[in-house]
Amino acid sequence: MSFRIDQLNGILQFQITRPHIHNAVNHEVIEGLTLFIERMKQPDVHFGVITGEGDKAFCSGGDLSVFHSLVTEAEAWEVHNRMAMLLYELAVQPVPVIALINGTAIGGGAEIASACDYRLIKKTAKAGFVQGRLAITSGWGGTTLLHEKGMRYDHLLQLTTEAEPLPADRLVDIGWATEVYDGDKWAALSKFVHKMKAHHPTVAKAYKELLTTKLREAKVKERILNEARQCAVLWEKEPHHAAVAQFLNRKK
Numbered sequence: 001m002s003f004r005i006d007q008l009n010g011i012l013q014f015q016i017t018r019p020h021i022h023n024a025v026n027h028e029v030i031e032g033l034t035l036f037i038e039r040m041k042q043p044d045v046h047f048g049v050i051t052g053e054g055d056k057a058f059c060s061g062g063d064l065s066v067f068h069s070l071v072t073e074a075e076a077w078e079v080h081n082r083m084a085m086l087l088y089e090l091a092v093q094p095v096p097v098i099a100l101i102n103g104t105a106i107g108g109g110a111e112i113a114s115a116c117d118y119r120l121i122k123k124t125a126k127a128g129f130v131q132g133r134l135a136i137t138s139g140w141g142g143t144t145l146l147h148e149k150g151m152r153y154d155h156l157l158q159l160t161t162e163a164e165p166l167p168a169d170r171l172v173d174i175g176w177a178t179e180v181y182d183g184d185k186w187a188a189l190s191k192f193v194h195k196m197k198a199h200h201p202t203v204a205k206a207y208k209e210l211l212t213t214k215l216r217e218a219k220v221k222e223r224i225l226n227e228a229r230q231c232a233v234l235w236e237k238e239p240h241h242a243a244v245a246q247f248l249n250r251k252k
């Protein structure tokens, strides 16, 4: 199984369990995320958490050994469209969702974290929109969501176009990460939600509803689909396939 879902004291946790491959997203992880988002609507869920197993990676994006088989724009679009709509759903969930970034978060992994309300990042972890290295753009809605949620324009443009993973402290400086933690991730999570959990869960839900109104009203869904389409267009092109082949063959 590529994921696990657990619920503890009102917190629904989604963990990608593919540490051998830096928790890259395959079809099973996509199914898992779908299930997680459905379960988050249950009344006894007060927070959602996404994390990766192990101490190396949160998520290294799409599994290139799997998604390399998507050759044409239409094939790439099917996956990007599905992931983009999932991340949109994640962003407008009724309860706050925390990305517990226990290690590297790059490519689609950084997009998943960007769809969450909070990003708690381990002191030693790095994150970034590295899609440019593969001659594609973000395709799961991450850039649009960060823009709509108010990330500073120049920082966002730099993050996406330089395509470099940044250290945790810098990610806080540019307004991407919420807080840096050191030590055990579950302890850091527990500390982070402590004050919010002291109040009735309807409070956090109500504020989230208020603050995500813009995401629902501003044709954001349409813009997210444009982002997915733009990525699918570049995916089909030779420079992308060459870059992926180079990554997959780099140890041969």
Ligand SMILES: CCCC(=O)SCCNC(=O)CCNC(=O)[C@H](O)C(C)(C)COP(=O)(O)OP(=O)(O)OC[C@H]1O[C@@H](n2cnc3c(N)ncnc32)[C@H](O)[C@@H]1OP(=O)(O)O
Pocket (backbone or CB within 6 Å): 020, 021, 022, 024, 060, 061, 062, 063, 064, 065, 104, 106, 107, 108, 109, 130, 131, 134, 137, 138, 139, 140, 231, 247, 251
């Ligand atoms: C629209 C969004 C679509 C996307 O997300 S496109 C994918 C973007 N992601 C990437 O380009 C990340 C590629 N991976 C990397 O750069 C590096 O593996 C990474 C995460 C920095 C870790 O580097 P290292 O610590 O040196 O470890 P490593 O490279 O030896 O990796 C260990 C094993 O994991 C594999 N792996 C990591 N990320 C992967 C991925 N996304 N897809 C497929 N395989 C991936 C890697 O090939 C290696 O496998 P193996 O042990 O050589 O068999």
